[in-house]
Amino acid sequence: MSRVYTSVDQIDFNISDLPTMPVPSKVLMVKPTYFDVEYVINPHMKGQIGDVDKMQAQNEWNHLAEGFKELGLNVEILEGKEGLPDMVFCANQSLPFIGREGTKKAVMGIMKTTQRKPEVEAIENWFRTQGYEILHLDENKIQTFEGMGDAIWHFKRQLLWGGHGFRSSLNAYEQISDKLEVPVIALPLTDETFYHLDTCMCILNESSALIYPSAFSDEGLEMIRAMFENVITATKYEAEKLLAVNAVCPDGKNVFIQQGSTDVNKKLRDAGFSVHEFSTYEFLKSGGSVFCMKLLYW
Numbered sequence: 001m002s003r004v005y006t007s008v009d010q011i012d013f014n015i016s017d018l019p020t021m022p023v024p025s026k027v028l029m030v031k032p033t034y035f036d037v038e039y040v041i042n043p044h045m046k047g048q049i050g051d052v053d054k055m056q057a058q059n060e061w062n063h064l065a066e067g068f069k070e071l072g073l074n075v076e077i078l079e080g081k082e083g084l085p086d087m088v089f090c091a092n093q094s095l096p097f098i099g100r101e102g103t104k105k106a107v108m109g110i111m112k113t114t115q116r117k118p119e120v121e122a123i124e125n126w127f128r129t130q131g132y133e134i135l136h137l138d139e140n141k142i143q144t145f146e147g148m149g150d151a152i153w154h155f156k157r158q159l160l161w162g163g164h165g166f167r168s169s170l171n172a173y174e175q176i177s178d179k180l181e182v183p184v185i186a187l188p189l190t191d192e193t194f195y196h197l198d199t200c201m202c203i204l205n206e207s208s209a210l211i212y213p214s215a216f217s218d219e220g221l222e223m224i225r226a227m228f229e230n231v232i233t234a235t236k237y238e239a240e241k242l243l244a245v246n247a248v249c250p251d252g253k254n255v256f257i258q259q260g261s262t263d264v265n266k267k268l269r270d271a272g273f274s275v276h277e278f279s280t281y282e283f284l285k286s287g288g289s290v291f292c293m294k295l296l297y298w
């Protein structure tokens with residue numbers, strides 16, 4: 001029986017009562033060899049076609065990979081594929097999961113745009129080498145699901161936050177909830193600039209999240225505020241121009257974030273987080289930053 005929550009009065013559990021989930025120890029990154037802006041499928045890509053500095057992109061990517069290594073994560077690197085310039089955003093093609101008995105499963109995505117659809121198979125083939133059970137959504141019923149671009153695990157808990165509206169369909173979460181036997185809090189996204197949940201919500205630890213409030217509906221905001229004690233908010237400039245919310249906090253303490261997010265970084269430091277700034281300017285041209293340039297898994 002699926003458990004998809006769409007308003008705060010439906011929520012009948014406390015986070016602390018939910019089954020726990022280990023912190024991911026591995027991170028996948030896809031080499032940016034073929035990364036470029038070749039088409040426009042989100043507002044950030046407008047006017048950027050052909051403008052990516054390839055060498056700069058490679059440098060930024062290397063630096064981020066080094067950062068993950070320094071944090072103690074096991075960094076796995078996959079070659080990109082020619083003709084798939086967005087495959088470097090490897091958070092989008094799947095949703096990895098680990099059950100309480102240690103069983104590993106990956107729900108494969110259904111990309112919204114034809115340009116990105118072939119990326120899924122490449123990631124699926126890679127998952128098979130990692131001992132994951134592959135799960136597919138029913139394509140006759142579900143229109144789209146863009147993996148961890150929209151579906152984000154609560155820190156250390158079997159609870160999924162699911163964004164929908166632009167790249168993922170709400171009914172995808174019913175199937176995911178059924179297949180993984182987890183509750184899903186569904187959040188409609190309201191502003192196309194923040195087309196994936198990972199552009200407007202970053203889960204920092206069990207009780208803290210960084211968000212850009214204007215990207216959510218009132219009901220969505222109510223659910224976020226009900227479940228997180230500390231909600232840090234990003235300004236319009238930093239959220240939109242620097243994709244500051246597309247950050248990642250793999251261990252509940254260290255936050256990797258786009259360089260120059262001064263206001264957010266101060267708020268994060270004041271809340272006790274260690275902030276590490278990375279330059280992802282070339283990837284911002286495509287509408288992505290730190291969070292979507294990697295896939296955390298077990």
Ligand SMILES: NC(=[NH2+])NCCC[C@H](N)C(=O)O
Nearest residue numbers: 042089149196286287288292
């Ligand atoms: N999760 C993300 N925000 N990923 C960035 C994806 C960027 C890519 N150009 C797209 O529009 O699909």
